[in-house]
Amino acid sequence: MKALVTGGAGYIGSVTVEALLARGDNVTVLDNLSTGHSGALFAGADFHQIDLLDTGPVTKLLAAGDFDAVIHFAAFSLVGESVSDPEKYMRNNVCGTISLLNAMRAAGIRSIVFSSTAATYGEPRSLPITEDQPTLPANPYGLTKRFMEQAMEAYDAAYGLRMASLRYFNAAGASAARGEEHRCETHLIPLVLQAALGKRENVRIYGTDYRTPDGTCIRDYIHVEDLASAHLAALDYLAAGGESVICNLGNGNGFSVREVIEVCRQITGRPIPAVGASRRPGDPARLVASSARAREKIGWNPAKYDLRVIVEDAWRWHRTHPNGYE
Numbered sequence: 001m002k003a004l005v006t007g008g009a010g011y012i013g014s015v016t017v018e019a020l021l022a023r024g025d026n027v028t029v030l031d032n033l034s035t036g037h038s039g040a041l042f043a044g045a046d047f048h049q050i051d052l053l054d055t056g057p058v059t060k061l062l063a064a065g066d067f068d069a070v071i072h073f074a075a076f077s078l079v080g081e082s083v084s085d086p087e088k089y090m091r092n093n094v095c096g097t098i099s100l101l102n103a104m105r106a107a108g109i110r111s112i113v114f115s116s117t118a119a120t121y122g123e124p125r126s127l128p129i130t131e132d133q134p135t136l137p138a139n140p141y142g143l144t145k146r147f148m149e150q151a152m153e154a155y156d157a158a159y160g161l162r163m164a165s166l167r168y169f170n171a172a173g174a175s176a177a178r179g180e181e182h183r184c185e186t187h188l189i190p191l192v193l194q195a196a197l198g199k200r201e202n203v204r205i206y207g208t209d210y211r212t213p214d215g216t217c218i219r220d221y222i223h224v225e226d227l228a229s230a231h232l233a234a235l236d237y238l239a240a241g242g243e244s245v246i247c248n249l250g251n252g253n254g255f256s257v258r259e260v261i262e263v264c265r266q267i268t269g270r271p272i273p274a275v276g277a278s279r280r281p282g283d284p285a286r287l288v289a290s291s292a293r294a295r296e297k298i299g300w301n302p303a304k305y306d307l308r309v310i311v312e313d314a315w316r317w318h319r320t321h322p323n324g325y326e
């Protein structure tokens, strides 16, 4: 299989490249390195530093590449930032993806695995969330991802471009070689582990008065290697002629913010001070996925669903890379 991976220098993208190379696939990475890291690239994958909005170079790369499929990670993904700067999200996540789809069409590439998100649902109707729940994104980030799913459905109907859209819940953990590093970190587990390393004084708990057993938000944490394996399964599903599909990727277990901090204390053996803070706008109280469809349709089989294993792997990465990829 010859795959183009956009955003292959990012967190989930680089772990997926690692898995593709491990099974012997031929991989080319396209990344503008705006949020990705050159240190996350692999020597075994061809690399092109291109911005998806530069339609000419994108079209040229795809036309010459003889790719069987595209895995499209390259996007901005911070909910709060999307609220304060929606233009940035529309340009990159929507216009950039349209540029990519048009280049795929011109090159005759008919399969795409797309990074979508739990943020396409907004406030869930019931738990666990299944893919047939209404999609009412509560922020521009979720809106851009939902819009692109609909755009790809139209491209499928008109041009036969099939997609596997994977709606991630809370990605966490690390592989042996790659881990989570965001220049502006907002995610819970890396922030807690930074506190464990003494890089920050404490962890702020955003909201302690939610209608949950301990008052803090509940999320579904999914190991980044399990996310990567879902992309490989989705590639194989499309290669075997599977029709377009949208799948949740979570592990079906919800953990509260306090529970996550407690597990981090146990794994790291460090005290990790935590302080209550006001709610973060746009945070639903509970997000827990049903991933039954991913198991049934694309044959996904997650292996690292224990939160302790997720935190252990994340902790190993943070301890061995205290300054990330620098």
Ligand code: UFG
Residues within 6 Å of the ligand: 077, 078, 079, 117, 118, 119, 141, 169, 170, 171, 186, 187, 188, 189, 191, 203, 204, 205, 206, 207, 217, 218, 219, 257, 280, 283, 287
């Ligand atoms: N949280 C804290 N303190 C922090 C950071 C986070 O209490 O310092 C809380 C948040 O309020 C939330 C939970 O920890 O309740 C998880 O927050 P993250 O920022 O780690 O993750 P989110 O659930 O906000 O976001 C994730 C993905 C998004 C995706 C979203 C779907 O990172 O890309 O799920 O709702 F859009």
